[in-house]
Amino acid sequence: MEPVTSQESALDGQSGTLEVSVWRGTSQGGDYQRFEVPALENQTILDVVSWIQHYADATLTYRFACRVGMCGSCAMMVNGQPRWTCRTHVKKVLKAGKVQIGPLRNLPVIKDLVADMDPFFDKWVTAGGAHAPSATRDDPIPPVDPQDAIRVEASAGIECINCSICYAACDTVAGNPDYLGPAALQRAWTLLNDAKHDAPHQILDAVSGVGGCHNCHSMGSCTVFCPNDLDPMSAIAGLKRETAKSFFRRRK
């Protein structure tokens, strides 16, 4: 397809253009398509993708919602690295006026930039990530001390926005499709340390089986790429510790 030139660049009085390659296709096949997008002073990768969809090719499929780094919908591979596109400034990732945008790694691709998130969220459930309440609404609310050491561990992971960037960054996931992945395991660690969660042993069983926390090689790509500066690698180390402790305790 012919590269599309900008109509807006003339309107804005700006001359520069970005050379953007965008993945078109599915898991079955496809290729990168080149677009020329007007370069603006303030511009995120999501802005670039939106510009292409608005002005160049309306059939481009991508996913976003909040545009402010809250919802976790817009993660994509940018120049081969997983990033939240709404908070990734073009200037930060541009290489010689070029940028490559693709769908998240380690997940099936539905179309273009939209990855199928089902395996990712299924693994949250498999890892025991669904909350099991320890009290009913009729019971008094038990106080939670935010300074408590166990609560501090739980609080470390609750800012996860389920964007799947850690899952896309993880080479262990790439090598083992059964591996639960950093996000699901960090969720399990958070719930394990949540005083109001009623099924800690279910979590330990869920994360110590095939594909569980002991598959992790502590490469730390999850922690490096997490856009919210969370630390799934240490959460998984915590799970390794607790599952091992529980293994030896049960043998006694």
Add this chain to the structure above:
Amino acid sequence: MRPARAHPLWLAFVLHRVSGLALALFLPVHFWVLSYALTTPEKLNEFLSFAEQPIVKLAEFGLVFLLAVHVFGGLRLMAMEWLPWSGPQKSLAAGALGVAVLISGTFLLQVV
């Protein structure tokens, strides 16, 4: 399409894996040579005089480095997974590499 991997802990993983594989390949050969002490001591003597060559000493330096980096990298991983503390892993991985360089460098200086 692969994410950029050249971050310190990923490199530490590669170093740990490669040194482990290399040591696993070295050990059977090592035991095989040692077995000459029991079966054919003259062959062992022959090998030991061959091992005096500078190129072999250089290879031994590499071996000491691999062993040291695997030991200290492994200690870092065990500390991370078994102690209730995660520590500055990047600095610890760099420290493991530093100690390995120090030990293997000392070894090299002593044999030359």
